[in-house]
Amino acid sequence: MSVYVVQHPLVKHKLGLMRQNNISTKDFRDLASEVARLLTYEATQDLETETKTIQGWAGPVDIECIKGKKITLVPILRAGLGMLDGVLDLIPGVKVSVVGLYRNEETLEPVSYYVKLASNIHERMALILDPMLATGGSLSATIDYLKQAGCTQIRGLFLVAAPEGIERIQREHPDVDIYVAGVDERLDENGYILPGLGDAGDKIFGTK
Numbered sequence: 776m777s778v779y780v781v782q783h784p785l786v787k788h789k790l791g792l793m794r795q796n797n798i799s800t801k802d803f804r805d806l807a808s809e810v811a812r813l814l815t816y817e818a819t820q821d822l823e824t825e826t827k828t829i830q831g832w833a834g835p836v837d838i839e840c841i842k843g844k845k846i847t848l849v850p851i852l853r854a855g856l857g858m859l860d861g862v863l864d865l866i867p868g869v870k871v872s873v874v875g876l877y878r879n880e881e882t883l884e885p886v887s888y889y890v891k892l893a894s895n896i897h898e899r900m901a902l903i904l905d906p907m908l909a910t911g912g913s914l915s916a917t918i919d920y921l922k923q924a925g926c927t928q929i930r931g932l933f934l935v936a937a938p939e940g941i942e943r944i945q946r947e948h949p950d951v952d953i954y955v956a957g958v959d960e961r962l963d964e965n966g967y968i969l970p971g972l973g974d975a976g977d978k979i980f981g982t983k
């Protein structure tokens with residue numbers, strides 16, 4: 776498993792802005808989308824291309840096109856929806872699968888309430904979207920669903936991850952790669968990432 780901590784100054788700057796206490800719902804949403812877009816750029820840089828010849832303004836020209844790689848995005852509901860638009864900006868034609876999970880606040884175990892995966896998932900690369908990788912329980916459960924359905928190529932895109940969650944995924948799913956804007960210090964006693972972003976779902980949806 777590889778963990779790519781994106782080092783681009785724009786990513787660092789935008790993630791820093793997201794940490795501001797009392798940030799507005801609009802600003803948090805906008806920044807989540809923008810960072811998701813930049814993570815997508817990193818997470819897709821090894822997609823294969825093929826050469827095609829088209830008619831250009833001065834005659835035939837060879838161009839490089841993405842080589843028919845099938846992708847499905849997998850936002851983990853709810854908070855993962857806050858990254859979806861940003862990712863779709865760059866790869867608009869892809870199928871979207873959704874996995875609905877929430878964390879039980881006492882046990883921190885994920886509770887599943889909805890799963891709808893794209894067809895032919897065994898042919899697709901899955902890009903899981905979630906702003907937060909905390910204990911890793913939600914991500915691990917999502918990867919289990921994808922693998923049970925036959926998916927073999929899985930990557931995860933996160934705004935912030937805790938070392939505890941990364942270690943869990945390295946242990947349970949060593950074949951899955953992680954792209955993250957920042958790896959923070961640790962989890963607090965309630966399973967929240969420190970310094971983190973707080974409750975990302977509440978900030979994206981404007982709930983409390």
Ligand SMILES: O=P(O)(O)OC[C@H]1O[C@H](OP(=O)(O)OP(=O)(O)O)[C@H](O)[C@@H]1O
Nearest residue numbers: 852853854877878909910911912913976
């Ligand atoms: O790594 P974990 O310990 O599993 O925690 C991370 C999960 O917690 C948050 O979702 P939450 O349960 O708050 O649901 P929501 O998106 O509906 O707010 C977050 O968006 C992740 O899905």
Ligand SMILES: O=c1cc[nH]c(=O)[nH]1
Nearest residue numbers: 909967968973974975
């Ligand atoms: O820090 C955290 C941990 C889980 N879920 C969140 O939204 N934030």
Ligand SMILES: [Mg+2]
Nearest residue numbers: 974975976977
């Ligand atoms: Mg939440």
